[in-house]
Amino acid sequence: MAAETNTTLTAAQIAAALAKTRAKNGRAFSRKFYLTYNIIVVGLFLLACAAYWVNIHLVQKPRSNEKRPLIGQGRAKPGRYSAITNLYRKARGVLLYQPPGRYLESYGTMLVIGLYLGLNAFYCFYDSTFNRRVLANRFGLMSVVNMPILFLLGSKTGLLVQWTGWSHEGYIILHRHAGRVVCLTALGHVVAFCSSRSLASYLEKTRFILGFVSLLAFLIILVTSISPIRNRMYETFLYAHVYFLVVGMVVLYFHYARCRPYIITSGVIFIWDRVVRFKDSHHVVGRTENVSGETVKLSLDVNSTFRDIHWKTGQYIYVTISELARTQAHPFTIASHPSASTLDLIIRARRGFSRSLYDSEKTEHKVTFHGPYGSPATFENCQKVILLAGGAGVSYTYPEAIELAKGDKFFDGETPEIDFLWVVPKRDFADWVDLDSAKYGVDFKLWVTAESGRPDIKQYVKDSVLETLKQNNYDPDTKVAVAVCGPAPLVLASRNACADLLWDNVNVMFYSESFGW
Structure with missing residues (x-):
């Protein structure tokens, strides 16, 4: 009689088999589960587009060119509407408020960021049983699924x-936060895999080596993106951002087949962005003039190209001057009125490109720019527009004030009252700007910090808004807009002033104009 085969398994073998089965089932579930993330993100994006369309075409757009009737047919009755409006404004005030702190944003922005990070954390850890192989799989999937989002948010052509x-x-x-999610989940992917097996076993296979190379490229981008490094070595950050991103994406394409649809999608967005930039590019002659406050005025001759150039107040362009920085494109707000013969830019000399432009002995340059981009605020139906600028931030508020005074933005010809304040360190900083109030019909107010100290912007905004309310007999429908462009403390003070006013049921609109990386 043949000896019976011993099929008894040890406890360790059973545990290993169960763990392997759980890991296999977990990975299979992850590959289906993460697809719902795409649906949620696309749904939220479509919701944001719909909300913007409703706001532009139904809320702000005038119904006709007629004046308002003497008997207010559109005025809502007090009661339920007033309570809802009050609650809505309070909610806006809370979301608009920004607590003091260098790395803090407004509550609304932090809420969006928190929801985004929380959603990613949920998809990384839900039903993972904290199995290292399952977690490694989840981290890798969430890294690549966020890449198209990263490329869309980083697009310079302003589609979103x-x-x-x-x-x-x-x-x-x-x-920035999408980039951190991509890099950190990629790091988690590698760490989780390496903790389940020896590193040497992974280095035996080419696709794993490609994964390590891709991670290294992403980590270099992450490190150079840290704010102090980015601010001090902007050119290093920019080159690392572009070249290591391309290397990381190409290598990642060959690392794992499931990455490829997202890599291809990201590549399409990247190429589309470049094509649109090429289509929107203009080659013109630019003339520079160094003015006070270590500032250079770059005037682009729109007649030096065969293509028509049109722009709106508040839009921005990306500028490249090959002889100073061949591969760099820097964003600047257009500082001239749409009907001007030159497209002017006000550039504060700091480091890198702006300093090279300021120190250049040449006053005429061949300039390539693409744009304009942006959807600036229209301030329709506002009784007053408060325009606040700090330093070179006047590049936005100055042409905006002139255009508002002309009534170019309003269908019914009603021009709002304009409260213009420009904060400068010294009086000669403003010598190069035409602040003739009689000529433009704008009361240009200049605040010189060297003579009067720093202004209380928060109180200034509140006083200006309350003055308008008083003039309109405290009508709750009185609408005031506050637009600001300048350093962070100026934006913070004006933002929080508007937040306080919204909490007090005042109809205030806030708009800030700034650029950064």
Whole structure:
């Protein structure tokens, strides 16, 4: 009789088999589960587009060119509407408020960031049983699934800005956090895999080596993106951002087949962005003039090219001067009125490109720029527009004030009252700007910090808004807009002043114009 085969398994073997089965089932579930993340993200994006469309075409757009009737047919009755409006404004005030702190954003922005990070954490850890192989798989999937989002948010052509109406500043903030999610989940992917097996066993296979190379490229981008490094070595950050991103994406394509649809999608977005930039590019002659405050005025001759150039107040362009920085494109707000013969830019000399332009002995340059981009605020139906600028931030508020005074932005010819304040360190800083109030019909107010100290912007905004309310007999429908462009403390003070006013049920609109990386 043949000896019976011993099929008894040890406890360790059973545990290993169960762990392997759980890991296999977990990975299979992850590959289906993460697809719902795409649906959620696309749904939120479409919701943001719909909200912007409703705001532009139904809320702000005038119904006709007629004046308002003497008997207010559109005025809502007090009661339920007033309570809802009050609650809505309070909610806006809370979301608009920004606590003091260098790395803190407004509560609304931090809420969006928190939801985004929380959603990614949920998809990384839900039903993972904290199995290292399952976690490694989840981290890798969430890294690549966020890459198209990262590329869309980093697009310089402003497609998402035009579709959602969000500011360039807001998209850059979301772009940074998306980049951190991509890099950190990629790091988690490698660490989790290496903790389940020896590192040497992974280095035996080419696709794993490619994964390590891709991770290294992403980590270099992450390190050079840290704020102090980015600010001190901007050119290093920019080159690392572009070249290591291309290397990381190409290597990642060959690392794992499931990455390829997302890598291809990201590549399409990247190429599309470059094609649009090429289509929107203009080659013109630019003339520089160094003015006070270590500032250079770059005037682009729009007649030096065969293509027509049109722009709106508040839009921005990306500028490249090959002889100073061949591969760099820097964003600047257009500082001239749409009907001007030159497209002017006001550039504060800091480091790198701006310093090279300021120190250049040449006053005429061959300039390539692409744009304009952006969906600036229109301030329709506002009784007053408060324009605040600090230093070179006047590049936005000055042409905006002139255009508002002309009534170019309003269908019914009603021009709002304009409260213009420009904060400068010294009086000669403003010598190069034409502040003739009689000529433009704008009361240009200049605040010189060397003579009067720093202004209380928060109180200034509140006093100006309350003055308008008083003039309109405290009508709750009185609408005031506050637009600011300048250093962070100026933006913070004006933002929080508007937040306080919204909490007090005052109809205030806030708009800030700034650029950064």
